[in-house]
Amino acid sequence: MTVFHRNEEREPLPDHLKGGVVAIGNFDGVHRGHQTVLQRALDEAEKKDCPALVLTFEPHPRSVFNPDKPVFRITPAPLKARLIEALGYHCVVEYPFDRSFSQLSAEAFITSILRDWLHAAHVVTGFDFHFGKGREGGPAYLMEAGKRHGFGVTLVDAFRDENTDVISSSRIRNCLVEGDLSLAAGLLGYRYTVEGEVIHGKKLGRTLGFPTANMVLPEGAELKPGIYAVRLRRADGTLHDGVASYGHRPTVDDEGAALLETFVFDFDGDLYGEQVAVSFFGYLREELKFNGLEALVDQMNIDKEEARGLLSGVKPLSALDEKICF
Template identity: 70%
Template sequence: MTVFHRNELKSPLPDSLKGGVVAIGNFDGVHRGHQAVLHRALELAQARGVPALVLTFEPHPRSLFQPQKPVFRLTPAPMKARLLEAMGFRCVVEYPFDREFAGRSPEDFVKSILKDWLDASEVVTGFDFHFGKGREGGPAYLMEAGHRHGFGVTMLDAFRDENAEVVSSSRIRDLLSEGRIGEVNGLLGYRFTVEAEVIKGKQLGRQLGFPTANMALQPEATLRAGIYAVRLRRPDGVIRDGVASFGYRPTVTEDGAPLLETFVFDFSGDLYGEVCAVSFFAHLRDEWKFDGLDPLVAQIRKDEQEARAALSAVAPLSLLDGRIAF
């Protein structure tokens, strides 16, 4: 996977990547709505024998315009790139979304980036894509600009689920805050996955007989506090089942910071310092405060058995899910 970052954007794009089909969007979550756009770009590129690229923007636009209201990134840049690679893309352009970029005219965006730098032969995006200063560039503008500059434009309508509801990242965030993992995974088309470095905790789990791999998620994460059946993937690709607790550990601390603690089944190794991925399969229960450690341990044993049962007969939701969580 080739990922172009800020400093590399001043250099010419390799000739092998020019003239391709470019999917444009923020694609936070890479959910089924995004996948409709992305799959169309892949199909067009394959049919024409040209490269397929993704043009996305970092950081999330809200981080620039509303820094006081940070957005929970369903897929931070590294996770997004991993998903796009699993879909079949070999190049992702992470364009810097800063004040200079936000102030560009729509024509400057089209000419300097789409035409001169990428030399796009086709642009694929959602119907609601807007760009340029004040979001002045919209679908009609892009279609007309494509005609002038010699590239095609394909726009897809909003993707709706089986209940005719629009699939969106904000809807998925709301469902995560309610612990409705099954519905989240259905809208994503793959198991919701987070990725972070395993850090040292107070090692209380080890003392209780349930050592955990601890990860600090984004401070703005809206994931509901509770217990989940999960799978953990190590950097070498090895996957193990487990049960995870996300929350504040009210039984053992009064002011704990939110932490994801994963007890990996049948494993006794050291994961400290590894960047691991945890995929969520089911929400088992909310986080509870227990009257001491003995009832906590008894409940953890029950959670382990329930998680093992929940994970015993799972199957991939899609090809993408099979590449991420299996």
């Protein structure tokens, strides 16, 4: 997988990536709606026998315009690229989004990026894609520009779920904030997943018989605090079921940054410093404050068995879910 970072020196795109079909969007979450856009671009590239690329923007525009309140990223850039690769792409172009770029006119976006840099043969994007200063460029503008500059344009309608409600990243964020993992997974088409480095904690879990792999979630994450049934994937691809706590540890700490603490079943190795992925399969209960460590351990044993039971019967939701979580 090639992740090409556009830079200020206007580094040229490699020749083998020019003249392809370009899927454009932020694609935070790579949810089922995004997947229809991405698949349409793959199909078009196969017909044209040319490269298929994804053009996305980093950081998220909302974080640029409101840096004090970073957006809850469902899929930070590395995970987003991994999901896009799993869908069949070989290149993601991460274009830097800053205030200067936001002032680029719609026509300059077309000519300098799509025509002169990417040499796009065809563009595929959502029906509501807007671009350029003040969002002056819209679907009609893009279609007309394609005719002038010699590239095709496909606009993909909003994707609706089984209840005819539009699937959106903001809707999925709300599900995660509320702990509705089942609905979030249905909208994503795969289980919500986070990635990060395993860090050292206070090691209290080890003394209680529940050693945990601790991670700090990405900035802006608003996952509901509580106890979850999860699956952890190591860097070597091996999978381990587990139970995780996300929050502030009210019984023993109740201060400091929120942590994701995963107790991995049937594992006694060392994960410190390793990059791992944790996929969420079920929300078990809220974070509680117990009257002493004995009561906490009793509940942790109950949580462990509940998580084992839930995970024993899970099946892939899709081909993407199978690649990421199974």
